[in-house]
Amino acid sequence: GAGVSQSPSNKVTEKGKDVELRCDPISGHTALYWYRQSLGQGLEFLIYFQGNSAPDKSGLPSDRFSAERTGGSVSTLTIQRTQQEDSAVYLCASRIRVQAFFGQGTRLTVV
Amino acid sequence: GENVEQHPSTLSVQEGDSAVIKCTYSDSASNYFPWYKQELGKRPQLIIDIRSNVGEKKDQRIAVTLNKTAKHFSLHITETQPEDSAVYFCALTIRGAQKLVFGQGTRLTINP
Numbered sequence: 001g002a003g004v005s006q007s008p009s010n011k012v013t014e015k016g017k018d019v020e021l022r023c024d025p026i027s028g029h030t031a032l033y034w035y036r037q038s039l040g041q042g043l044e045f046l047i048y049f050q051g052n053s054a055p056d057k058s059g060l061p062s063d064r065f066s067a068e069r070t071g072g073s074v075s076t077l078t079i080q081r082t083q084q085e086d087s088a089v090y091l092c093a094s095r096i097r098v099q100a101f102f103g104q105g106t107r108l109t110v111v
Numbered sequence: 112g113e114n115v116e117q118h119p120s121t122l123s124v125q126e127g128d129s130a131v132i133k134c135t136y137s138d139s140a141s142n143y144f145p146w147y148k149q150e151l152g153k154r155p156q157l158i159i160d161i162r163s164n165v166g167e168k169k170d171q172r173i174a175v176t177l178n179k180t181a182k183h184f185s186l187h188i189t190e191t192q193p194e195d196s197a198v199y200f201c202a203l204t205i206r207g208a209q210k211l212v213f214g215q216g217t218r219l220t221i222n223p
Binding site for chain 2: 031033035041042043045048050056058091093095098099100101102103104105
């Protein structure tokens with residue numbers, strides 16, 4: 001693919017519902033990151049996958065958040081029992097060697 | 112642990128002047144230092160990066176300098192143009208960890 005692709009672009013969900021956000025990294029990129037960006041704020045690290053190594057989950061804000069990366073490619077970020085404070089743009093980035101490239105993000109709105 | 116401080120948080124310069132944004136870090140094992148530009152409503156885009164074995168790198172109007180002894184690195188934009196207005200983020204990775212840690216961002220405004 002040409003770049004990192006995320007879907008959906010926008011998601012509106014009701015408080016308490018579960019959501020899944022998808023990231024398709026650049027083909028061949030071995031590392032994948034998820035970040036959260038609240039309106040006007042910086043990039044908050046959530047989780048990092050590198051090849052077959054155990055993921056670095058140190059940034060996940062609560063046990064309602066989880067992520068997986070199947071077959072070393074596509075990744076899904078799941079948020080259970082969504083809360084209004086989960087509203088943000090969720091950005092995925094993939095990386096090979098040193099340079100990381102971002103997807104366009106999923107804007108999540110919890111109402 | 113990983114920590115990167117970015118200053119200033121906002122910067123306003125006249126078109127044609129230079130802009131400098133600085134980041135400081137604490138872990139001497141940091142070995143890769145990229146800069147990203149994020150325009151309103153868009154994804155962060157990599158604009159320049161530098162590795163720890165290099166002191167300076169330039170690409171047209173932008174340059175990055177690294178001072179490993181003082182543990183800081185800076186982005187320099189010369190001859191600023193209105194399209195340079197954006198939020199700029201510094202970042203780093205630490206040797207062996209590979210987690211990409213970002214600074215808090217600098218909102219740069221170029222005044223015509």
